[in-house]
Amino acid sequence: MNNSKHIDWKKYAIVFAITGAIFSTALYASNYFNNKRIYEIKRIQDSISTSILSSETQFSLLSELSCKDVGSSVLSDELNSLAERIEFSAQNLGAENKEVIELKKFYSLLEIKDYILMKRISERCGKKFMFAFYFYGNEKNCQDCQKTSLVLTYLREKYPALRVYSFDYNLDLSAVKTLATIFKIKEPLPIVVIGDETINGFKDKEEMEKILQKIYPKETKEALDLLKTKSATTTEKK
Numbered sequence: 001m002n003n004s005k006h007i008d009w010k011k012y013a014i015v016f017a018i019t020g021a022i023f024s025t026a027l028y029a030s031n032y033f034n035n036k037r038i039y040e041i042k043r044i045q046d047s048i049s050t051s052i053l054s055s056e057t058q059f060s061l062l063s064e065l066s067c068k069d070v071g072s073s074v075l076s077d078e079l080n081s082l083a084e085r086i087e088f089s090a091q092n093l094g095a096e097n098k099e100v101i102e103l104k105k106f107y108s109l110l111e112i113k114d115y116i117l118m119k120r121i122s123e124r125c126g127k128k129f130m131f132a133f134y135f136y137g138n139e140k141n142c143q144d145c146q147k148t149s150l151v152l153t154y155l156r157e158k159y160p161a162l163r164v165y166s167f168d169y170n171l172d173l174s175a176v177k178t179l180a181t182i183f184k185i186k187e188p189l190p191i192v193v194i195g196d197e198t199i200n201g202f203k204d205k206e207e208m209e210k211i212l213q214k215i216y217p218k219e220t221k222e223a224l225d226l227l228k229t230k231s232a233t234t235t236e237k238k
Contacts, residue, residue, distance in 0.1 A: 079107075079110060079111060079114060082103075082106070082107050082110065083107065083166075085103070086100065086103045086104060086107055095138065101171070101172075104168055104171055105171065105173045108167055108168070108171060108173055108175065108176050109173075109175060111165045111166070111167070112165070112175055112179065114163070114165070115131065115163065115165055118131070118163055128161060128218070128219050128222075129161050129162075129163055129219075130159060130161055130162040130163065130194070130212065130215075130216045130219050130220075131162075131163050131165070131194070131195070132152065132155075132162060132163070132164045132165070132192055132193065132194045132212075133165050133167065133179070133183060133192070133193040133194075134148065134149070134152055134164060134165065134166045134167065134190065134191075134192050134193075135167050135168075135169045135180065135183075135185050135189060135190065135191045135192075135193075136148070136149070136166060136167070136168060136169065136189055136190050137168070137169050137170055137187070137189040137190075138170070141170075141187065141188070141189060142188075142189040142190055144190055144201065144202035145189060145190045147202055148190040148192065148202055148203075149166070151202075151203065151204065151205050151208050152164045152166075152192070152208075154205050155205070155208060155209060155212060158209075158223070158227070159212070159219070159220060159223045160223065161219055161223060162212070167179065167180075169185065169187070169189055169191075183198065184198070185198075188200070188201070190202065192208070194211060194212060194215050194216075195215040195216070196215075197211065197215055199211060
């Protein structure tokens with residue numbers, strides 16, 4: 001009987017030790033990945049802060065530059081890079097993650113800064129840009145948002161002078177809410193604003209392109225003519 005109790009005690013001790021080891025390992029792994037995630041988020045935030053500071057500096061430099069020195073796409077690289085980082089973060093941490101939401105706020109502010117800067121360049125230097133404001137939501141309240149994003153990406157690639165600014169309609173940011181108020185944006189989503197026209201719901205590539213050409217006839221024609229010229233030049237070289 002005593003020997004049986006001794007064996008049971010040893011068995012329980014071993015089980016306890018194994019359980020403790022598993023728990024400690026899991027806790028260590030959890031802390032490791034959490035710390036790694038926090039470090040990555042902090043790194044992204046620092047990078048975004050640097051980009052915002054860079055945009056502020058570019059605003060200041062603009063007043064000192066002649067029009068021939070001003071590029072047609074001042075903040076595009078920063079915006080595209082940040083969009084990719086935010087998308088990566090959302091996929092890994094979840095779209096509702098607090099840090100991801102903060103990154104989206106930074107990005108939204110930088111988009112608005114880019115719009116203001118492009119407007120100044122357009123007015124001061126006569127450079128023509130086309131502007132589109134895209135308001136989207138999550139999959140629950142905006143099933144066509146993903147398709148609309150693809151259409152706008154297609155148009156942006158075809159028309160380099162087109163500036164597409166994407167905003168989460170539900171983002172708790174006063175600047176975005178002000179923008180939505182200015183454009184009188186109300187659900188359902190998606191909604192795209194081009195010039196003075198508000199486009200509700202999903203429109204395919206052909207429909208959206210016709211609207212863009214109607215609002216910006218000169219700019220779209222110039223882009224298409226340039227595209228034809230490049231295509232002809234490429235064919236001749238072959």
